[in-house]
Amino acid sequence: ERGRLSRLRHKPAVTLDGQRVDLLANIEMPEDTIGAVKAGAVGVGLFRSEFLFMGREAHNLARLPDEEEQYQAYRRAVDGMKGMPVTIRTIDVGADKPLDGKQQREDYHLNPALGLRAIRWSLADPAMFLTQLRAILRAAAHGEIHLLIPMLAHVSEIRQTLSLIDFARAELDNRGAVHGNVKLGAMIEIPAAALTLKTFLKYFDFLSIGTNDLIQYTLAIDRADESVAHLYDPAHPAVLRLVAETIAECRRQGKGVSVCGEMAGDVVFTRLLLGLGLRSFSMHPSQILAVKQEVLRADTSKLEAWAQEVLESENPAAALVRT
Numbered sequence: 001e002r003g004r005l006s007r008l009r010h011k012p013a014v015t016l017d018g019q020r021v022d023l024l025a026n027i028e029m030p031e032d033t034i035g036a037v038k039a040g041a042v043g044v045g046l047f048r049s050e051f052l053f054m055g056r057e058a059h060n061l062a063r064l065p066d067e068e069e070q071y072q073a074y075r076r077a078v079d080g081m082k083g084m085p086v087t088i089r090t091i092d093v094g095a096d097k098p099l100d101g102k103q104q105r106e107d108y109h110l111n112p113a114l115g116l117r118a119i120r121w122s123l124a125d126p127a128m129f130l131t132q133l134r135a136i137l138r139a140a141a142h143g144e145i146h147l148l149i150p151m152l153a154h155v156s157e158i159r160q161t162l163s164l165i166d167f168a169r170a171e172l173d174n175r176g177a178v179h180g181n182v183k184l185g186a187m188i189e190i191p192a193a194a195l196t197l198k199t200f201l202k203y204f205d206f207l208s209i210g211t212n213d214l215i216q217y218t219l220a221i222d223r224a225d226e227s228v229a230h231l232y233d234p235a236h237p238a239v240l241r242l243v244a245e246t247i248a249e250c251r252r253q254g255k256g257v258s259v260c261g262e263m264a265g266d267v268v269f270t271r272l273l274l275g276l277g278l279r280s281f282s283m284h285p286s287q288i289l290a291v292k293q294e295v296l297r298a299d300t301s302k303l304e305a306w307a308q309e310v311l312e313s314e315n316p317a318a319a320l321v322r323t
């Protein structure tokens with residue numbers, strides 16, 4: 001099967017009815033771009049930048065990577081993708097991605113998934129956030145970078161984030177540093193965000209659906225808690241409805257939308273997502289060829305009505321295996 005799949009590596013991902021589909025890679029380190037290119041990814045849909053900050057030697061914990069170190073890392077990722085776009089997500093630490101040292105706050109254990117993580121953490125430490133933003137904007141002078149913000153829910157957070165991005169640009173201008181343009185995107189991974197898409201689309205160029213957290217927060221299932229793992233259900237009708245509406249609203253407004261959670265790399269969901277109108281999937285590079293095979297076999301004109309039926313179904317998981 002692997003050998004057969006590898007023949008698909010250089011084949012464009014186009015459906016039977018001629019729809020082009022972007023299959024992108026999720027990466028955690030700049031060096032992961034090697035595997036992404038090998039797998040035939042047409043870009044990076046999610047660079048989880050927190051991995052640059054995590055697992056550092058104990059003596060380094062007090063010092064997060066400085067601007068230059070981050071700039072070099074983002075630039076290596078851009079160079080590694082050889083002109084293809086790279087979506088860099090700003091730091092998402094906290095909860096399932098502990099950073100140690102920085103997080104020894106008294107309230108840390110209360111409920112980390114609902115606590116100070118991702119953009120909340122960045123907005124609580126603007127100097128740290130600005131350092132990352134400057135590094136990303138500088139790397140954008142060398143290739144196409146899309147800047148992606150995790151875990152937004154409130155319009156106040158959106159506004160603060162955008163003004164910090166402007167401020168980072170102004171800081172670079174003031175010191176005469178070269179920087180480039182970025183497309184701005186938001187992760188849709190909190191139900192509140194999926195239910196206020198108009199606000200998000202007013203401020204952002206594209207959206208990326210983080211199903212891992214969207215499932216966690218929609219179903220109130222801690223994604224890291226084994227004792228409730230059997231209830232962590234990507235096919236729950238409520239989850240599918242939020243995913244479907246996000247895709248549909250972006251398409252109505254002509255904005256880019258992709259899925260970068262595990263659902264994007266799970267072949268069980270490929271046809272459903274295509275039927276819902278998704279044309280951009282970002283996943284672990286090891287999944288790209290298997291998903292491409294599903295894309296090559298799919299006829300989206302036939303999948304649309306079926307996808308709506310699955311959405312309406314009481315038990316979508318059963319509908320997905322049956323067909």
Ligand code: PEP
Nearest residue numbers: 189210211212213260261
């Ligand atoms: C997600 O939540 O689906 C996602 C892609 O981000 P992460 O898994 O890094 O939280």
Ligand code: MG
Nearest residue numbers: 189210212213
């Ligand atoms: Mg997430």
